[in-house]
Amino acid sequence: MTQAESTNTPSETLGFQAEVKQLLHLMIHSLYSNKEIFLRELVSNASDACDKLRFEAIDKPELMQGDAELRVRVEYDAQARTITISDNGIGLSRDEAVANLGTIARSGTKEFFSRLTGDKQKDAHLIGQFGVGFYSSFIVADKVTVRSRRAGLDAAEGVQWESDGQGEFTVAQVEKADRGTSVTLHLREGDDEFLSGWKLREVLRRYSDHISLPVQMRKEEWDSEKSEQVKTDEWETVNQASALWTRAKSEITDEQYQEFYKHIAHDFSDPLAWTHNRVEGRSEYTQLLYVPKQAPMDLWDRDGRRGVKLYVKRVFIMDDAEQLLPNYLRFVRGVIDSADLPLNVSREILQESRDVKAIREGSAKRVLSLLEDLAENQAEQYAEFWEQFGQVVKEGTGEDPANRERIAKLLRFASTHTESPAQSVSLADYVGRMKEGQDSIYYITAESYSAAANSPQLEIFRKKGLEVLLMSDRVDEWMLSFLHEFEGKKLVSVAKGGLDLDELADEEEKKQQSEQAESMKPLVERLQKALGERVKEVRVTARLVDSPACVVVDADELSPHLRRMLQAAGQQAPEAKPILEINPGHALVARIDQAQDEAFDEWARLLLDQAMLAEGAQLEDAAGFVKRMNKLLLG
Numbered sequence: 001m002t003q004a005e006s007t008n009t010p011s012e013t014l015g016f017q018a019e020v021k022q023l024l025h026l027m028i029h030s031l032y033s034n035k036e037i038f039l040r041e042l043v044s045n046a047s048d049a050c051d052k053l054r055f056e057a058i059d060k061p062e063l064m065q066g067d068a069e070l071r072v073r074v075e076y077d078a079q080a081r082t083i084t085i086s087d088n089g090i091g092l093s094r095d096e097a098v099a100n101l102g103t104i105a106r107s108g109t110k111e112f113f114s115r116l117t118g119d120k121q122k123d124a125h126l127i128g129q130f131g132v133g134f135y136s137s138f139i140v141a142d143k144v145t146v147r148s149r150r151a152g153l154d155a156a157e158g159v160q161w162e163s164d165g166q167g168e169f170t171v172a173q174v175e176k177a178d179r180g181t182s183v184t185l186h187l188r189e190g191d192d193e194f195l196s197g198w199k200l201r202e203v204l205r206r207y208s209d210h211i212s213l214p215v216q217m218r219k220e221e222w223d224s225e226k227s228e229q230v231k232t233d234e235w236e237t238v239n240q241a242s243a244l245w246t247r248a249k250s251e252i253t254d255e256q257y258q259e260f261y262k263h264i265a266h267d268f269s270d271p272l273a274w275t276h277n278r279v280e281g282r283s284e285y286t287q288l289l290y291v292p293k294q295a296p297m298d299l300w301d302r303d304g305r306r307g308v309k310l311y312v313k314r315v316f317i318m319d320d321a322e323q324l325l326p327n328y329l330r331f332v333r334g335v336i337d338s339a340d341l342p343l344n345v346s347r348e349i350l351q352e353s354r355d356v357k358a359i360r361e362g363s364a365k366r367v368l369s370l371l372e373d374l375a376e377n378q379a380e381q382y383a384e385f386w387e388q389f390g391q392v393v394k395e396g397t398g399e400d401p402a403n404r405e406r407i408a409k410l411l412r413f414a415s416t417h418t419e420s421p422a423q424s425v426s427l428a429d430y431v432g433r434m435k436e437g438q439d440s441i442y443y444i445t446a447e448s449y450s451a452a453a454n455s456p457q458l459e460i461f462r463k464k465g466l467e468v469l470l471m472s473d474r475v476d477e478w479m480l481s482f483l484h485e486f487e488g489k490k491l492v493s494v495a496k497g498g499l500d501l502d503e504l505a506d507e508e509e510k511k512q513q514s515e516q517a518e519s520m521k522p523l524v525e526r527l528q529k530a531l532g533e534r535v536k537e538v539r540v541t542a543r544l545v546d547s548p549a550c551v552v553v554d555a556d557e558l559s560p561h562l563r564r565m566l567q568a569a570g571q572q573a574p575e576a577k578p579i580l581e582i583n584p585g586h587a588l589v590a591r592i593d594q595a596q597d598e599a600f601d602e603w604a605r606l607l608l609d610q611a612m613l614a615e616g617a618q619l620e621d622a623a624g625f626v627k628r629m630n631k632l633l634l635g
C-alpha cells in the first residue's frame, strides 16, 4: 500500500478489469494521431455529470447546496505539465469510482473485443464506434488523478482515484471542499502543445460548442513586461453554452450538428443524416434525431442501449427512454425535448403518457421522412444505410402497421434482375419492371443468397425473364408474415405449391403441359407408390427447366426455410411432408421411367433426396443417398 498525497486514509491498490487493460493499450496505440479527443470525452462526461445532478435535484433540491450554476472548467499548469477538467455535477462516491473507472460494464463489449483485428486503423475505427470515454485520458497522460465528491456527501467523504494506466489504480478517501469531479492529466513527454490557452480554447470550441453548459477557462491577458499571455483570476466562458437543439436551424452549422452527434452518440464518425424540428400543436416538443453511419455493437442485444435522450424543458431526464421511438428505429440517436411532460416523469409514466405516444408517432414519421429523402435523393448514402440497418427496418413491417406502406417503400432486396447479393431493388422498382399480364411480386426465401439464387424453382422464371426477389435475411420470413402485398400486387413465393403458373404460359404451352401431365400419369403413380409416406404428393410441374425435380410445400404451409429456423431456435414447427414436383422434359425423368422394380425405387429415392438437397434441407440418411448415387453411377 502506498500513501497518496493529501489523503485522509491509506490508499488501496486495485487492478483494472482485463478488458480495460486491453482497451487502454489499444487506445494509446491506435488513437494517438487523434489525441485531442480526450478533451471532448472529458468535457462530455463532465456535462453528463451536471445533467444527472440537475435531474436528481428536481426531487432533492438540497443536492445543489447553494451552488446551482452548473459549469465545466478547464485549467492548465504549464510548470506542472497538467490539465484539469472539473465540474460541479453529481460526482462519484468511492464505490462508484471503483466501479466506473476500473471496469467496462457496457453491452456490446464482448462483440467489440471479438471484432478487433490488430490492424491499427481498423481497430481505431472500432474503438471510436465502441466509445472511448474516460480512458481516452491515457492517450496524452501518463498519470491521471481524479478527485471527486458525490453530491449529498460530506467534504470528508471525497475520493481520490489515481492511475498510470498500466494495469492498476489506487483509491483513497480524501477531503474535498466542493461537490463534483476534477480530472487532472499529467501529460506525457511531447504533448506540450496542450499547455496553451489558445490551443485548449481552439479544441474546446470545436468539440464543445454545442454543450448547453458553460465551459470556462481562466481569462488571459497580454503582459507586456513579461511579453507573454498571463492568466487572470477571472473565468470566461469559451463555448456558446446554449443547448444546440434550442437554437434556430439557420444558426447551426453542419459541423456543430456533427459534433453534437458525437457527444450524444459517443461515436467517432459523423452521422449519415439528421432531422431537427420544433413540433407545435397538441403536444409541443423539439426533436433532433440522427441516423448513424454504422451500426452500434449492441444493435442486436436485447438490452442494448437506446439512443434517444429525453429532456423536459431543457432539463435532462433520462438516457435510454425506449418509449420515444419504436424498436425498429433503435439505431436512431438524438434528443427529444418536451415542453409538456412533468419534470418528475418516471419510466412508468412514460409508458402511459399520451404525450409520449404523440412524440413516438411524430418521431417515427420524421425518421421515415428522413430515410425517404435519403432513398430518393442520395441513393449511395441510402445503400450504405440499408447495408447497416436494413434488417432492423424490416422489423417495422410487423411492429408498425400504421406506417407499413411507407416502410415497404423503403425496403431493398437482392433480385434475379441484378444478380448480386447487394440488396438494392425496391418493390417499386420491381413493380415498374413487371411483365404484361403479371400481377404478382415473386420471391424466394432461403438460408443464403446463393441458395436462393441457385434454387431450381427459379428456372422457369429465368427462362421467361420474370424477376424474383431473393431473400435470405433471418428476419425476411417474419416480415413476409406481415407484408402480403405492395401497391395492390400480391407477394407470392415461388417455392410454394399453389403457385399459379398459368399467367406465365401462353395457350400453346398450356396445351402442351396438360398433354405431358396426362402422359406422365403412370410414372407419377409409380413414384408416389415408391416414395410412400415420404411425400405428400408427386406431380408434374412446368416450373423446372434444367433440374429434374424439386420439392415444394402447399401455399398455406410454413416454408421449409422457416421451419428450419424455428427448429434451430428450439421451437415446435408442425411437420409437413414435401410435394415432389417433376420436370416432364428432363432426361433423368425419362431414364427413371425405364427402370424396373428395385432399381426404380432407388431412382425415386435419389430424385427426392437431390430435390431436398437443392432446397437446402439436410438429408436424414445422407450416407444412404451417397451409396445409392454411387451404385447408380456405376450401374
Ligand SMILES: Nc1ncnc2c1ncn2[C@@H]1O[C@H](COP(=O)(O)OP(=O)(O)OP(=O)(O)O)[C@@H](O)[C@H]1O
Pocket (backbone or CB within 6 Å): 045, 046, 049, 087, 089, 090, 091, 092, 100, 101, 130, 131, 132, 133, 134, 135, 181, 266
Ligand atoms: N466527471 C464525471 N462525473 C461523474 N461521473 C463520471 C465523470 N466522468 C465519468 N464518470 C462516470 O464514469 C463512467 C464511465 O465513463 P466513461 O467515459 O468511461 O464511459 P461512458 O461515459 O459511460 O460511455 P462512453 O465511453 O461511451 O463515453 C460514466 O458512465 C460515469 O458514471
